[in-house]
Amino acid sequence: xxxxxxxxxxxxxxxxxxxxxxxxxxxxxxxxxxxxxxxxxxxxxxxxxxxxxxxxxxxxxxxxxxxxxxxxxxxxxxxxxxxxxxxxxxxxxxxxxxxxxxxxxxxxxxxxxxxxxxxxxxx
Numbered sequence: 001x002x003x004x005x006x007x008x009x010x011x012x013x014x015x016x017x018x019x020x021x022x023x024x025x026x027x028x029x030x031x032x033x034x035x036x037x038x039x040x041x042x043x044x045x046x047x048x049x050x051x052x053x054x055x056x057x058x059x060x061x062x063x064x065x066x067x068x069x070x071x072x073x074x075x076x077x078x079x080x081x082x083x084x085x086x087x088x089x090x091x092x093x094x095x096x097x098x099x100x101x102x103x104x105x106x107x108x109x110x111x112x113x114x115x116x117x118x119x120x121x122x123x
Contacts, residue, residue, distance in 0.1 A: 002026050002095050002112040009091060009117035012083055016121070020078040022093030022114055030096040031076040032110055033067065035089035035119075044105040045091070048076060056103030061087075083121045090116045 008020040033045040046067040047056040055067050066079040094110035
């Protein structure tokens, strides 16, 4: 059983920045970030492999979001810059137990999920 604790998020004006954090129990795993806006399906945002060697971003956030990890703290960060109102959603982190270094953008590949945190970007 892997437990994930998310923090960060909140309300910010368009163009602003926020940081999300995802702390996992146990060893380092590949971590993905997903988001779900009201009335929409959950969508992939970003991925980082267990060793930090592979990162991957959805086209919608590429160049604005940065994923990183601190394995000493078993924490993954998602730095979100130049936020837009369309970034408003509940953001979830998730772990992939398979320890693959290949980018994982499908929610089906993830085994445990965080509790979600709200990000609201006002125009």
